Amino acid sequence: MNSVRVCKIFTFDAAHQLLGHTGKCANLHGHTYTLEVVLQGEPQGADHPVDEGFVLDFADVKRITKKWIVDPLDHAFLAMGNEPVVSILQTTGSKVAVLGFRATAENLALYTCHQLRQAGLPVYSVKLWETPTAWAEVYAQDIPAGGPAYRVLGDCDGE
Numbered sequence: 001m002n003s004v005r006v007c008k009i010f011t012f013d014a015a016h017q018l019l020g021h022t023g024k025c026a027n028l029h030g031h032t033y034t035l036e037v038v039l040q041g042e043p044q045g046a047d048h049p050v051d052e053g054f055v056l057d058f059a060d061v062k063r064i065t066k067k068w069i070v071d072p073l074d075h076a077f078l079a080m081g082n083e084p085v086v087s088i089l090q091t092t093g094s095k096v097a098v099l100g101f102r103a104t105a106e107n108l109a110l111y112t113c114h115q116l117r118q119a120g121l122p123v124y125s126v127k128l129w130e131t132p133t134a135w136a137e138v139y140a141q142d143i144p145a146g147g148p149a150y151r152v153l154g155d156c157d158g159e
């Protein structure tokens, strides 16, 4: 088997507010996230002439990742759902992604890995950079088939 890993990188901007955090991440603030999606598979053979030599066409990786992750989260407020500001944002038509978990880099990486696997991508791992010096990484094999168990508390890189 010629197993190969390939990676496609995305960026998006989003805001969050980590309620209950004792540091400055309790303030509403934003990050420019960088998302690395790593897939693993055997490159297609001569029986798939259009995609021969590809694990998966990067255009397909882009389309699926944009649909499930980047488009819903870009320029959104990433909400657990209990933040008081959510109702104001929704009333004024501002973009809110209600995730049901605290929007830490760790949880967002778990979420992204699971969502992309559910969408059919052969995900190997996901690495989410919250800042240029801090990332969270998740290996698909470490997430139960039914989805991750999110922590409701957590920190962000506020250095």
Ligand SMILES: [Zn+2]
Pocket (backbone or CB within 6 Å): 016, 025, 029, 030, 031, 156, 157
């Ligand atoms: Zn933050």
